[in-house]
Amino acid sequence: MSKVFLCDHPLIQHKLTYIRDERTNTKDFRELVDEVATLMAYEITRDVPLEKTTVKTPVAVAEAKIISGRMLGLIPILRAGLGMVDGILKLLPAAKVGHIGLYRDPDTLQPVEYYAKLPTDVLERELIVIDPMLATGGSAIAAIQMLKNRGCKQIKLMCLIAAPEGVKAMQEAHPDVDIYTASIDDYLNDHGYIIPGLGDAGDRLFGTK
Numbered sequence: 001m002s003k004v005f006l007c008d009h010p011l012i013q014h015k016l017t018y019i020r021d022e023r024t025n026t027k028d029f030r031e032l033v034d035e036v037a038t039l040m041a042y043e044i045t046r047d048v049p050l051e052k053t054t055v056k057t058p059v060a061v062a063e064a065k066i067i068s069g070r071m072l073g074l075i076p077i078l079r080a081g082l083g084m085v086d087g088i089l090k091l092l093p094a095a096k097v098g099h100i101g102l103y104r105d106p107d108t109l110q111p112v113e114y115y116a117k118l119p120t121d122v123l124e125r126e127l128i129v130i131d132p133m134l135a136t137g138g139s140a141i142a143a144i145q146m147l148k149n150r151g152c153k154q155i156k157l158m159c160l161i162a163a164p165e166g167v168k169a170m171q172e173a174h175p176d177v178d179i180y181t182a183s184i185d186d187y188l189n190d191h192g193y194i195i196p197g198l199g200d201a202g203d204r205l206f207g208t209k
């Protein structure tokens, strides 16, 4: 069974409150999501292995550590996942970025695929699938299945807000994929929106409503 990591650092929780607030405008919403993504990148890389090295300072040689050569790939789910990419790249600038386009059919709530462009060396990379909202889980489950169908193996999921229903569905569909989230909210309403949530993440990021 996959693990669920609740990123409960006070800075993340503080910023998430303003992200949820309906009065937060598009500019501030985008900046806050970007900042939280950076903070979550710090949390999601906690288990990255280090190796020993030495470095010459101006006065001596220091025993030091560097991250061992792991290659990362960020896979935002369009559109809303895009809002978290730059924030993560600030800490992981060597990561490559692949895009998966999915939208949720408003009637059936089923994910509909419309785009996929992945790094050519995606199979050699550890992947972080990024989407602020894990609602029914349908989109993230489908995106991860698309990656697995291509042979990808080491995958984590990063979201801002998860519904209990989405966490359960993800764990059943992909028990090998750990979930990193800043909150597990209460439930999904009849339209598949996370309650209390933040509304429609894509619309709030891009000002389309």
Ligand SMILES: O=P(O)(O)OC[C@H]1O[C@H](OP(=O)(O)OP(=O)(O)O)[C@H](O)[C@@H]1O
Pocket: 077, 078, 079, 080, 081, 102, 103, 104, 105, 109, 111, 131, 132, 133, 134, 135, 136, 137, 138, 139, 140, 166, 192, 200, 201, 202, 203
């Ligand atoms: O867990 P699910 O029930 O699948 O719902 C979550 C999905 O819904 C939203 O995308 P949406 O379909 O609104 O597309 P958009 O990002 O283009 O607005 C969100 O960004 C997730 O991708």
Ligand SMILES: O=c1cc[nH]c(=O)[nH]1
Pocket: 080, 133, 135, 192, 193, 194, 195, 197, 198, 199, 200, 201, 202
């Ligand atoms: O609450 C929700 C659920 C799905 N997608 C969103 O953007 N928000």
Ligand SMILES: [Mg+2]
Pocket: 200, 201, 202, 203
């Ligand atoms: Mg949307």
